[in-house]
Structures are given as C-alpha cells and as structure tokens.
Amino acid sequence: MILSEKLKDEAKTLNVLYVEDEHDTRVRVSKMFKLFFKEVFVASDGLEAIEIFKEEDIDLIMTDLTMPKMDGIEMIKMAKELNFNQHVIILTAHNSSENLMETIDLQVDGFLLKPLRMDKMLDLLYKVSHIINLEKNEKKLNGNNLS
Numbered sequence: 001m002i003l004s005e006k007l008k009d010e011a012k013t014l015n016v017l018y019v020e021d022e023h024d025t026r027v028r029v030s031k032m033f034k035l036f037f038k039e040v041f042v043a044s045d046g047l048e049a050i051e052i053f054k055e056e057d058i059d060l061i062m063t064d065l066t067m068p069k070m071d072g073i074e075m076i077k078m079a080k081e082l083n084f085n086q087h088v089i090i091l092t093a094h095n096s097s098e099n100l101m102e103t104i105d106l107q108v109d110g111f112l113l114k115p116l117r118m119d120k121m122l123d124l125l126y127k128v129s130h131i132i133n134l135e136k137n138e139k140k141l142n143g144n145n146l147s
Helices: 003-011 023-033 046-055 072-082 097-105 118-146
Strands: 015-019 039-043 060-063 087-092 110-113
Touching: 003 118, 015 023, 015 046, 023 039, 039 046, 046 060, 046 072, 060 072, 060 118, 072 087, 072 097, 087 118, 110 118
Parallel strands: 015 039, 015 060, 060 087, 087 110
Antiparallel strands: none
C-alpha cells in the first residue's frame, strides 16, 4: 500500500488544526489535508488557532512558528496548558537552533522545514496519526475496563 493510502486510512477519523499566516500556502496545504483528515480547521495566526482549539476536538495541530498576533511557540504553550498531551507538528521556514531547542522542550511530535517535501510530510503525518490512533484505542480499552 502506498504511503498516501496508508495515511488516508490512518487519519480518516482525526481532526487537524492547520495554522499558517501566508494565505496561498494556507489554502494549498489545507486542501491537501482535506484529502486525508476527517475535518480540517484553519487559522491564520496563533490567537485564532487557540479560539478554534478551545471550541473543537483537535487531534493534531500543524503550525507555522512566525505569525502575527501570537507566534507558534506561544500558541503551542497555550494549547499544551489546555491539553498536556496535545500532538503538534511544526512547519517552518526558519531553521534556528533556538526554535529547535524550544520545540524540544514543548515535546512536539515533529518539525518540517519549508518548502515542504511531500514525502517527508506524508511520512510524518502517517507516523503521528498512527500514534494518536493507538492512544485513542488504549483510552477506549481502559475506559471499558473501568465499567
């Protein structure tokens, strides 16, 4: 089975929040995400993303780092305060060691550099989606054992 088909199968029940301030990139990438994920929520900055995050059931956040109003690091910190186990992938054009160290401290699931390489992105999305599904299944099993 090719990777895109495996990803479709793995991500079909998951909701993703995609945060990107650059309009054309946001439109193009969100269209691609709609091929794989159950629901795709889109925000143009961290502040808008947190509002969506508070209202919706988000399995995965994919975010840029450099954005107006609230940057990706601050948005991730807020999301992790609301849900410590939130899964996050960072997409950025900036390859600074400071950003990398801070994202390691935030325990993000992945870091992709722009311009995005489709094969790398699909591979990471598949791996993270698989982990999310394993966690959901474990939660269901543990919930059933409690009754």
